[in-house]
Amino acid sequence: MSNSGGRRLKQWLIEQIQSGQYSGLQWEDETRTMFRIPWKHAGKQDYNQEVDASIFKAWAVFKGKFKEGDRAEPATWKTRLRCALNKSPDFEEVTERSQLDISEPYKVYRIVPEEEQKHGKSSMAMAATSSSGDITDMDCSPAEIEEFMKEEEGCGIQASPEYWSQGSINAFSLHQDPLPSGTLSSVFSQMMITFYYGGKVVQNTHVTHPEGCRISPQLLARGALYSSDSMQSIHFPPAEIIEYDKQRYVTRKLLGHLERGVLVRANQEGIFIKRLCQSRIFWTGLGEVGSQYNPMPGKLERDAVVKIFDTGRFFQALQLYQEGQIPAPDPTVTLCFGEELNDISSAKNKLIIVQITMVNCQHMLDTMNMRRTQAYSNNPNLEMCDEVASEQMARIYQDLCSYSVPQRPACYRDNMPITA
Template sequence: MNPGGRRLKQWLIEQINSNTYNGLLWEDEIRTMFRIPWKHAGKQDYNQEVDASIFKAWAIFKGKFKEGDKAEPATWKTRLRCALNKSPDFEEVTDRSQLDISEPYKVYRIVPEEEQKSAVVHQDPAGTFNAAFSQMMICFYYGGRLVGSTVTTHPEGCRISPCQPPLANGFLYGPDSLQNIHFPSADLIENERQRHVTRKLFSHLERGVLLRANREGIFIKRLCQSRVFWSGQDPQYNPNPCKLERDAVVKIFDTARFLQALQLYQEGHYQPPEPTVTLCFGEEFHDFSTVKSKLIIVQLLSKQITALNCQQLVDAVTARRSQYSSGTLEISDDMASDQMARICQDLCSYPVPQRATCFRDNLPIPV
């Protein structure tokens, strides 16, 4: 592993905990993600002393700047961005970043060492991570509050349930080879009644749901007794969340459809596609306005979407549209025209598989 990355991790955690830098703070209470301010130097309200302070601090720490030298905030920012991107300890969470608000910020996740080791094991002679196409970012919300997040690491998929399944009982709980991911403890819930009802709901989720991601998309199979609703990327085709039928394999994210929608959006013919899938356990789920009132919400983001920079392209196109409409086009140092062209080229060359003629013959989740 990169020793410089380890050094960056220790330094950055110290800076977050110091509360010295405006906008540099933890994104979640369990301190697995953090926000870092990301205001562009061309903004009218840009203040170098405030908005570039964390980037300047990194340059000083690395010996690249000392007081009295010429100030280069853009260079400072680039150095820290490159360090974060190169370090195995950090991963940008693009769907949580906010770059088009008055005080923009990016969100990064601190990658656990076990997850890094797993990724190395799955690295192939070409030097790429095959495992990336089978990984998902999973975030848990209780009553609208983030209580935990994790990334799947097993190519065969995962099981989300409240407890460890009994041994050698694959017929009821799915294959033993699946990665077991547990719902965070209800003890994290402050409200007593909410905590009691959530524990009661856990008793109906014992068998859980099975999830698997591959190049085609994300598949799910509901085994639990409790109802489960999902809402995903196609509000124009499925305007309302859908109920999962028990023991049925359902494709809840379609990579090919996402890329097609993304290209249409880029051409101005479509609304931006949604890269995440939302699951609601145990309660009716009609629209996103009720998300914060639900006991258990789980959000999924396919790592292959992160690998393709699709969310970054959506954000860039949206920003450029707003700049054109306001007559103040500004090329961000993070997403210049040549970078947008490169990402578009990557999308066009991405080999999307054809729809399977017989789904049963290619069942993504074995049971």
């Protein structure tokens, strides 16, 4: 079936309902003002692409977005039709009639009469339809993007597991050099920022600016909210580097909701973050949530300053690790953009993960591991290195104890101006 110019979604969809060839696509009432459309999640065990995605596939074929022989992308097909329905002034979802928690879920839409459209529909909805009556393709709202990403989770993003092997989540090319020279504040301000797309490392950036950094998409960051001399600017890698089409498409859409980015700063207290962007962000690390040494996922509220890594906690845990009481503490914080993060093991399936590591804490952990290895060795040439490590630990503990913790995080003022 081909798209013949000005034929509208309304005419096409009514024809499909009346054809009776799509299971679950049917009229909801006798007057034919409402209809049901099947809405089964791709992650369900009984999901059958040939049946459950048939109407969505038909729309993709009609729009010229799919032809036989192309790679099947049921989540993308579904999103195209959902976006078209939600943008069209001809349709309105009747949520109270929709049934999404049953074995054969469906949504109900109402066909909006043209007279009602003239008086009741918003100008934004009307603007989504061009003069030829066609629908702006894939122009989705944040909620629709979020639903699409859930569908993607069900289908399974084609991640590269070899980039996310056991232990590699915290692997950085940090050398066993002496602690960086300079003041204590400059030592603790250094961070390593690592970007993962679909479980694959795509970029590493070293932060050295004492005021921290702003992480945001590159194109949208050119009109920076904060000047480059006030903090370091770090940009998300472009979605074009992603190999797989559907992952690249939805990552690009998600990046569009990160335009204001996040502010991150590290000091003697730990790592602080301020979320400015529209997208939800979940995180896990040795911060202000969870039990004492077991990080639990948290959610960042917009414009709130949150301590996502506590230096004092880390060194307490490091001491216990040295004594063999607990596993090694993690000097890394994991941020998940746009998707909920239940635990660190699920991070490899996420579209965008950003990991932030305090360079100094990573160095101390590496030093501790080296000391533990030396404990099983009788090499006298390594004794000096052990003494140096002990002196470093003692100095840091002393500095931490003498550091006066302010009543409020000093990273970002509450009244810091944020330009829209």
